[in-house]
Amino acid sequence: MxxxxxxxxxxxxxxxxxxxxxxxxxxxxxxxxxxxxxxxxxxxxxxxxxxxxxxxxxxxxxxxxxxxxxxxxxxxxxxxxxxxxxxxxxVGPGAWDSVMEDQLRATIALREVAETGLQILPDHAPGRRERLQEAVDFFSFLEENFPPLFQRYHDEKGKNQT
Structure with missing residues (x-):
């Protein structure tokens, strides 16, 4: 036993x-x-x-x-x-915030690089442009929605601690 x-x-x-x-x-x-x-x-x-x-x-x-x-x-x-x-x-206080903020910075950098790729590809390269546009759209979505999600988490965490 x-x-x-x-x-x-x-x-x-x-x-x-x-x-x-x-x-x-x-x-x-x-x-x-x-x-x-x-x-x-x-x-x-x-x-x-x-x-x-x-x-x-x-x-x-x-x-x-x-x-x-x-x-x-x-x-x-x-x-x-x-x-x-x-x-x-x-594991320090705010470790999760730090990790996710790094992820957000990487997401922004990837979106910027993908946008640069769109600028250098000719308009008559539809397959290649579609792949990059999908990346831009995806990273833009994450970039737009991460900050409000973080804020919501902190707002709810603050309510639970009072």
Missing amino acids: TDTSESSANDINQFIENIGLVLESAGLTRAAGRIFGYLLVCDPPEQHAQAISHSISASTGSVSTNLRLLVQLGFVEKTALPGDRRTSYR
């Missing part, structure tokens, strides 16, 4: 692995996803690289490399704990 704490630890480890798989399918490394998954559920929320490495059974080099990536992408932030000279990491 399985101990409840063991079952819970197994469930948490499976959650961490699942986050790793999901973020790997989104273009990150599985290790980055596992680190992020761990930081979502660890206690305390601030962890140093060596503790992360030990907890997810990954090399310190892999953890270090992937922490830099997660910080750069806005998933994770560096922090310092009083009395500890090591850098700690955590």
